[in-house]
Amino acid sequence: MDRKPNSQTTAIWVLLNIAHKRVTQTFEAELKRAHLPSAAWYDILWALERAEEGMRQNELERQSLFDQPNLSRTIKRMVDDGLVTQCPAATDRRGRELRITEEGKALRAEMWKVYGGLMLSEIEDKVPSAHLSGLIEGLASLVPDKDEKLQGKLNSARDSAKN
Amino acid sequence: MDRKPNSQTTAIWVLLNIAHKRVTQTFEAELKRAHLPSAAWYDILWALERAEEGMRQNELERQSLFDQPNLSRTIKRMVDDGLVTQCPAATDRRGRELRITEEGKALRAEMWKVYGGLMLSEIEDKVPSAHLSGLIEGLASLVPDKDEKLQGKLNSARDSAKN
DNA sequence: ATTAGATACATGCACATGCATCTAATATTT
DNA sequence: AAATATTAGATGCATGTGCATGTATCTAAT
Structure with missing residues (x-):
């Protein structure tokens, strides 16, 4: 092969997979x-709670990181569980206007005790603090700049930092 | 009041999920x-190719990152596809000795052209090179030390970082 | 106003994953 | 040696995910 990934590239690829799986499984x-x-579900509830209107x-x-069909089904389950309401959108009859219920807010608050911990x-x-910015900037460099989901997530991260 | 995650922690958690999903989906x-x-499958083939015996x-x-039942089924599919052979283990009649076939080696080589690229x-x-070591060390810090097989790869990555 | 194309969301299907459990074989305890 | 515990691996089941497609609605070009 013309060019071959170096050992640091390999380490990143391996560690990205391992770290993600281990942390996710723990959560x-x-x-x-x-x-x-x-x-x-927490992420959805939090996004909806922030969107007052x-x-x-x-x-x-x-x-979110859901693709469309998967989000559609997940929302349906959350509606069935009374956590979210789905109304026809005012300006577009194809669309759905989502709102979190009081029950949903209560569940999110309950989840936060575990999730935040x-x-x-x-x-x-x-x-270690020495690697904080390298980790953040390094991960961010793997994601396209104009990734809307990233911007949304980062905004929600910044907002949640203000709690 | 309890301690609350800071914005850098939130950014790491969000970015870990987004970066992993984006990179994985691209692959x-x-x-x-x-x-x-x-x-x-590539990872399995490569592990078996390195284990000559x-x-x-x-x-x-x-x-690997497979849990046991999932690996069991995946190996079965690979055996069915002629990529791997399963023999009873010599010293333990419960066990399976896995070996990659020539066909499996050929497929791995073919995959490498895409995977390595x-x-x-x-x-x-x-x-960016400025964030290489921070990214590697930061990701590694999220994984328990006793993930032994990581250490080799990590050390070689650290060595090359010193070049 | 009609029609072609785009968009919002839902649904069906194939496959992957996590988890509990089963069988067979080995290891340990007494 | 018998009883018990542990380990290797397979299998069943419920759920999650990606992908193709379906239906309704909206937009825009004629």
């Missing part, structure tokens, strides 16, 4: 242990 | 476009 296991829904489903899709124990307490 | 999409199996299935399980284009060309 999911702890949430399950507390009889709470998955982290993906409601949110179009396609906008939520852009801000995991962010502390699994990330904040583990990454 | 899988390009492999599929080339009518090749998934990256997970064959490898126990439970050892492969330890070195993706490591270059999606990682090596994207991460």
